[in-house]
Amino acid sequence: MKAAKKGDWVQVRKVVLPAGKRAPQVPEDTAKTDLLLWVKGFAQSDADPGEEVGIKTVTGRLTSGILQAVNPAYTHGFGDYLPELAQISAQVKELTFGE
Numbered sequence: 001m002k003a004a005k006k007g008d009w010v011q012v013r014k015v016v017l018p019a020g021k022r023a024p025q026v027p028e029d030t031a032k033t034d035l036l037l038w039v040k041g042f043a044q045s046d047a048d049p050g051e052e053v054g055i056k057t058v059t060g061r062l063t064s065g066i067l068q069a070v071n072p073a074y075t076h077g078f079g080d081y082l083p084e085l086a087q088i089s090a091q092v093k094e095l096t097f098g099e
Helices: 083-097
Strands: 009-017 035-043 052-056 062-070
Touching (some): 009 052
Antiparallel strands (some): 009 035, 009 062, 035 052, 052 062
C-alpha cells in the first residue's frame, strides 16, 4: 500500500474497546477480541501505512486512526446467485397472482 498525502481519500482503523473491556454479556470468544471501527475520510496530513492519521469524514466529523488503505474500494455485495431463490420467487408470484 502506498503512503497517503494530505487530502487523499483513505480508510483508517481504530480500537473502540480493547479486549477485556467489552461488555460482560458478550460471548467469551468475542470478549477476547478488540471492538474495531473502520472509517473513511480525507487525510488531514501525509501518513505512511500503519501510522495514525487524522481524517475528515464526508459529514465533516474529525477523527483519527491507523491508516489502512488509500482510495479504498467498495467491496460489498449480495453474495452468490442462489438458484433456489429463483424457484421461490416463481412460486410466490404464482401463489400471489396465479398463472
